Amino acid sequence: MMFVNMRRIRKCKVLQIILMCLATSMIMMYWEQLDNKIVTHVKSYTYRYFPNSFKFINASFRVSPKEAIKFSNHRYIINQQRKCVKRDILLLLFVKSSTENFGRRQAIRSTWGNEAYIERTLGVTVKVLFAVGLHPEPQQRRTLQLQLFFEDQIYHDLIQQDFIDSFHNLTLKLLLQLGWKETFCRHAQFLMSADDDVFVHIPNLVHYLQGIARSNAEDLWIGRVHSGSPPERDKKSKYYVSRDMYPWMSYPDYTPGSGYVLSKGVATKIYQASLTLNASLHIDDVFLGICAKMLGISPKNHLFFSGEGKAPYHRCIYNQMMTSHGHVRDIFEMWNLATEPDVGQMSSGLFWRLYCTMVKVRLLCIPFSSVSYPCKAAFWT
Template sequence: MFIIYWRIRKCQLSQLIMMCFVLSVIKVYWESLDSNVLGHIKSYSYRLVNNLDFISANLTISRKEAQKFSDHRYLINHEQKCANRDVMLLLFVKSSPENFERRQAIRSTWGNEVYIERALGVTVRVLFALGRHPRPLDRKKLQQKLYSEDQRYQDLIQQDFIDSFHNLTIKLLLQLGWKHAYCRHARFLMSADDDIFVHLPNLIRYLREVDRAGVKDFWVGKVHRGAPPIRRKDSKYYVSEEMYPWLLYPDYTPGAGYVVSSDVASRVYQASLTLNASLYIDDVFMGICANAMGISPQEHVFFSGEGRAPNHPCIYDQMMTSHGHVRDFHELWKHATDPEVRRVSSGMFGSLYCTLTKFRLLCLQHSLDTYSCKAAFL
């Protein structure tokens, strides 16, 4: 009897120790759990019972106050870049002054305007949006290099603000304002980072279909829905409650790469004229402006957002964007535009092969930051 009692007590003691261990682990990781999983649960719950119009209402300021965010003089400009041309797409690449090699790689691959016009039969204007270099000691020398670069390529648009992560919203305003002033007739506007690969042939085919259908309120990319602000101070994307006190952001597309129709670009620009642009997460500010105008983003499964797409012909056949490229632009451009890509996926057997391949790459080896599993079946 005593032995049985002792065994029961021993079992209970083991359970108590295990419970204490589990509670200790939960306590240690509670803060990170709260900021990630619970943060998303809170934001989705909040979204179910609240209209987000109050966000833009609370951020509304006078035009005079808002002007300070966009009233920067041009250091380099090309007012006639779109003049007298039927521009299908105005493509702004957000670049930093020192990223000459990235700009050069883009010019010689997917951003080559001459190739686009000859091969695809449309006019695309590719421009690089810049501010001033943040380090005063390097600024003068680098600025001379930028003048020389622009004299040769005539594709830099630079304003007199410090080029930094915390001024990305100002760079967004540069793009919206430049289109409104100098390229209002362009049918689409794309904003992209300078470490993104854009499959222009696929994108142009897609935009032609959208254009023929006369689609309005068009805003496409990888969509973040119900995302909560990041409150961890060690994060690059930290936003204080003082700056943004609400539990979630309006829906938005990551600034790595997205496309809007001309009417959306115009309406978002108008919204930006009376909104507080001190929030430095530019893609979120874009979402706030769009939400104020009643515009919602549409998910396209072949926009990769912040992620890098898998390297495979079956992926290239439908690829729109892939993020995280610096030194492999030429190699990727060569492989992604190879005529063999179309042949691999053509016919019944090619289609079946690519479906199985994409299922393996996107579903079995899936990464949240790139194409979703459902892209395997499209």
């Protein structure tokens, strides 16, 4: 009888080994496609494996302080100077918005950006602000500006400077965020920047940042890291960067502007570095990477910051997600699903962990797909 049982046990072990080998082979076969997730302007080729100090880039972007200040020396049209009077602020969260996107701002105020909900439910202070510039069309600017003033009278959460709000001025919007934190909210422990079509899983993010704060870790920059991404040379692309502006084969490591977090020390250092560099490069997340590289600061990759993709709808994903990109009409639905009380129970117990791993493999490990998180996130705990 024991001999029969031993034979069964050996067969089970052999079967397990075979299945593991098959799974490993599949992952290795498609690893480059699974890991890179080639989407829009992000194309991580083998440049990522080249050792590179990027010192030549730092030298080429340096300008005099007098020349550099013109990029960040914009006048405030709307400001909230007393937003951060409370000293104990875990996170200052800037949402990059446009003047006409009132609906998006309203949806964020009602869901993940609701400061009162965060303080009442999570017991921490998070300050949420919307960064905007001037509407690019003069004919619409006056009407939208009046609407913006009215909106600010109600919500007191808009920060506006007098630069034209366009894709090619995103670096100016980055400098707005860094400069405002440095001037009015320097004591906030973390700074987050996100787009207004991004869903932020605030409970998960808050718990994660609280853990970092308790560990007293410094010089942190967290997001979905892109390594070795080459500049876009297609003139038809909005991400086009000329060789005159950036002649090299690849960018320093950076995190997409859709959502990332900086510790307060890093935010201060990067702001100070930006005051010595030419900020005419309009790819704001790349400019942030150049500033950080000059300081010797590298981003930390978090597999559940989505970069540019939208997260799959499933409880096993909600339990770990930090951000998901591309939410406008479905933001209320995502908020209700992701914050259901029983979602947190999915991680308890061996059975649920195994179940969720299998679910995430099915959702994330699809060859050549453009889902939000890489395949290896399925095995991340």
